[in-house]
Amino acid sequence: MTVPRAEDEDIDRRSLHERIAADLRDDIMSGNLPPGAKLPSTVQLKARFDASNATVQKALQLLKDERLVVGRAGAAVTVREHRQQTVRPADYMAPAERGEPYRWVTESSRGGAGARSELLEVAEVVPPADVADALRLTPGDTALLRCQLLLIDDEPVELVKSYYPLDIARDTAMTTRRRIKGGTPTLLADLGYPPRLSVDRVSARVPTQEQYRALRLPSNLPVLRTLRVVYSDGETPIEASVLVKAGHLYELRYEFTAD
Numbered sequence: 533m534t535v536p537r538a539e540d541e542d543i544d545r546r547s548l549h550e551r552i553a554a555d556l557r558d559d560i561m562s563g564n565l566p567p568g569a570k571l572p573s574t575v576q577l578k579a580r581f582d583a584s585n586a587t588v589q590k591a592l593q594l595l596k597d598e599r600l601v602v603g604r605a606g607a608a609v610t611v612r613e614h615r616q617q618t619v620r621p622a623d624y625m626a627p628a629e630r631g632e633p634y635r636w637v638t639e640s641s642r643g644g645a646g647a648r649s650e651l652l653e654v655a656e657v658v659p660p661a662d663v664a665d666a667l668r669l670t671p672g673d674t675a676l677l678r679c680q681l682l683l684i685d686d687e688p689v690e691l692v693k694s695y696y697p698l699d700i701a702r703d704t705a706m707t708t709r710r711r712i713k714g715g716t717p718t719l720l721a722d723l724g725y726p727p728r729l730s731v732d733r734v735s736a737r738v739p740t741q742e743q744y745r746a747l748r749l750p751s752n753l754p755v756l757r758t759l760r761v762v763y764s765d766g767e768t769p770i771e772a773s774v775l776v777k778a779g780h781l782y783e784l785r786y787e788f789t790a791d
């Protein structure tokens with residue numbers, strides 16, 4: 533068996549156009565190239581990466597396919613407006629005010645974006661193992677699933693699968709295939725299960741086929757998967773959600789105090 537040499541482990545085996553796209557993508561996500569900014573010219577990119585014109589164009593096409601930049605042949609390529617989103621999970625935990633829509637819609641609509649949710653499925657299912665464990669179910673037990681797709685300006689941004697213990701959800705509006713005014717946090721609070729604590733476990737993963745199709749992903753870029761468990765009084769788990777969003781378009785912001 534051939535043992536890889538140490539220096540071989542430092543080689544980036546991606547195609548040159550993929551490496552160029554990765555560096556430019558990082559410049560966009562980090563703010564070095566903010567929304568509306570022009571990307572360096574083809575001549576500058578050829579010199580920076582020691583690449584041919586065709587290779588640079590392939591890299592730019594990747595970023596266009598990812599909806600990070602816009603531009604046409606012979607014109608400057610610019611970073612798309614309002615594409616990079618910073619999400620503060622704490623903004624969505626509290627129930628909506630009376631008469632107000634689901635809090636995600638309210639927060640995502642700030643700045644003029646058209647945010648909406650599309651309910652895809654409501655069913656009793658056996659949840660994934662990590663969800664079942666979070667809800668303290670025994671293997672094979674079922675839970676209520678409410679699956680929805682969140683969209684901004686008619687572009688899918690997040691696939692959300694929320695699971696609820698049947699002893700809480702049964703005989704409530706959660707079991708019907710229709711949107712709940714204020715969202716399930718408001719309904720749960722009305723049922724005597726106000727959210728007290730939310731715990732997130734975030735990982736980067738290769739998208740599943742379902743996630744790839746639902747989010748209309750342009751390539752095999754990673755997604756951000758969050759397993760969010762919401763607890764009520766007595767540390768009772770009342771909701772476990774799997775939230776999946778495109779990793780190249782979003783960052784999560786968490787704030788902590790020093791105790």
